[in-house]
Amino acid sequence: MKIQTILTSQWIDWGKQRSVEDPRLEGFVAGEGGLNPKILLLGEAPGDKEIKLGHPFMGPAGKELDRWLASLGLTREDIYITGVVSARPFSIGKTGRKSDRRPNNTEVKTWAPMFDYELAQFPGRLLVPMGNTSLQRLLGNKAKIGELHGQLLERPIQQFDKATNTFKLTQEARRIFPLYHPSYSKRFKNMKAVVDADSKRLEKLLHDQSVLK
Numbered sequence: 199m200k201i202q203t204i205l206t207s208q209w210i211d212w213g214k215q216r217s218v219e220d221p222r223l224e225g226f227v228a229g230e231g232g233l234n235p236k237i238l239l240l241g242e243a244p245g246d247k248e249i250k251l252g253h254p255f256m257g258p259a260g261k262e263l264d265r266w267l268a269s270l271g272l273t274r275e276d277i278y279i280t281g282v283v284s285a286r287p288f289s290i291g292k293t294g295r296k297s298d299r300r301p302n303n304t305e306v307k308t309w310a311p312m313f314d315y316e317l318a319q320f321p322g323r324l325l326v327p328m329g330n331t332s333l334q335r336l337l338g339n340k341a342k343i344g345e346l347h348g349q350l351l352e353r354p355i356q357q358f359d360k361a362t363n364t365f366k367l368t369q370e371a372r373r374i375f376p377l378y379h380p381s382y383s384k385r386f387k388n389m390k391a392v393v394d395a396d397s398k399r400l401e402k403l404l405h406d407q408s409v410l411k
Contacts, residue, residue, distance in 0.1 A: 213226050
């Protein structure tokens with residue numbers, strides 16, 4: 199098994215064009231991983247490191263992710279990683295330097311067709327949104343990671359409807375296991391026990407074949 203993207207060349211060209219058209223975005227990072235993954239890890243958007251290297255979760259965040267995966271007995275070949283937005287959203291401060299920011303609602307909608315396409319290529323796979331941005335992309339803005347983390351959910355998810363420029367729920371339900379971002383406990387030491395407990399629950403789920411089908 200090797201790390202690949204499920205995106206076609208047409209989708210990659212589409213994504214690069216979306217990035218070029220938006221002055222507040224830069225770069226393009228395709229989702230990637232094994233093409234028969236056990237789980238789908240869903241992030242927010244690439245940052246500076248990711249667009250420079252062309253892969254999701256690079257630098258310190260990538261090392262933390264790899265350590266976390268190893269604790270679950272996984273590698274990047276066992277998962278597929280993608281983000282709600284596949285270009286880097288940035289803001290420019292008073293010094294003129296760019297800094298990462300959360301994607302806005304317009305950007306989330308713009309990139310929705312690609313995100314929906316990627317999820318559709320892995321029917322039945324467990325979806326693991328990391329943080330509020332990807333969780334709310336799946337379940338709507340009322341969903342909060344603080345309330346739903348560490349729980350196995352089975353719910354319809356949002357798909358973008360171009361005709362109405364809105365999100366609509368799918369008829370079929372998907373299995374979802376929301377998590378805080380793996381680096382969360384590094385920034386908030388008091389949350390380490392919570393993050394570790396959620397990881398243990400996910401590890402147990404990974405041994406349940408009915409969840410991974």
